[in-house]
Amino acid sequence: MRIAIVTDAWHPQRNGVVRVLASLCGQLERLGHQLLVIEPGQFRTIPCPSYPEIKLSLFVAAGLGQALHDFAPDAIHLATEGPLGWAARRWCLDRRLPFTTAYHTKFPHYVRARTGVPLSWPYALMRRFHAPSAAVMCPSPSVRRELAEWGFVNAVEWSHGVDAVTFHPQAKDFVDLPRPLFLYVGRVAVEKNLPAFLSLDLPGSKMVVGDGPARAGLMKRFPQVHWRIANGDAELSRYFAAGDCFVFPSKTDTFGLVMLEALASGVPVAAFPVPGPLDVIGDSPAGVLNHDLRAAALAALDIPSASCRDHACRFSWERVSAEFLALxxxxxxNAGNAG
Structure with a gap:
């Protein structure tokens, strides 16, 4: 099958959306499918206001349309709601071609966190974007229910997977700090609610591995925390495995792939009982969900590494790719002949 994937999130960005899409594309290619990925690196871009690591594509309509026309895809998937996603949506609608979309990011909540506008405003924009989609792929049952409450009528479940080869239990001596080591890995941004973790009174050490617009401010606010940036997946996997507990304080993630990467590394998860953690951890023995995040983190220390690894390995990319193809x-x- 010839599959076109249009995304505003791609390398060299480092975030969960990019990892999901890159893993999906790799698996689809191994299955023999032909892919066209249309991404910001193919266009002129400007930094996203308040988040310069994200690049917004400019003047994309002609180039995007020509690429889709020449590729003549059997299916078109719009992974993001950015400039490329909107341009591809218009191209498909003008030619009456069906397409699917995905809801990877709680964009309305991020807008509210940065601007204070009512949630209803950005949700109305998201509803408009996804309304013509044949299926809005959601990473969890919780997100699908949330979207239904906001008036989305075409949301379907599509889970995510984890690379259990890259992320696996390893020696913990990669990090030489007082134990236990409470760890967070991921983007350092306001919507990740990191102060809820960093302000906790916990024994041992706290570490944050990642970058983002809130990093400099949080480093000044929490000087006792150890801050690192991983260079490549091999080093990243060693940081994951070095932790004794992975603390995930976010209340706005649609899934939280980093939780699976921690679990695959044999590290238990502590998180709030909210969408994302409820779907990844649920009532499994791989983590502790509690509105008291400190209590969750301390209790998670008693979870065996094998229980974490076993739970993570249930989320295979083979299954996720099969679900994606079916949707x-x-x-x-006729996409290549639609002008």
Missing amino acids: LAPTGR
């Missing part, structure tokens, strides 16, 4: 909307191979 795609065939174009009828």
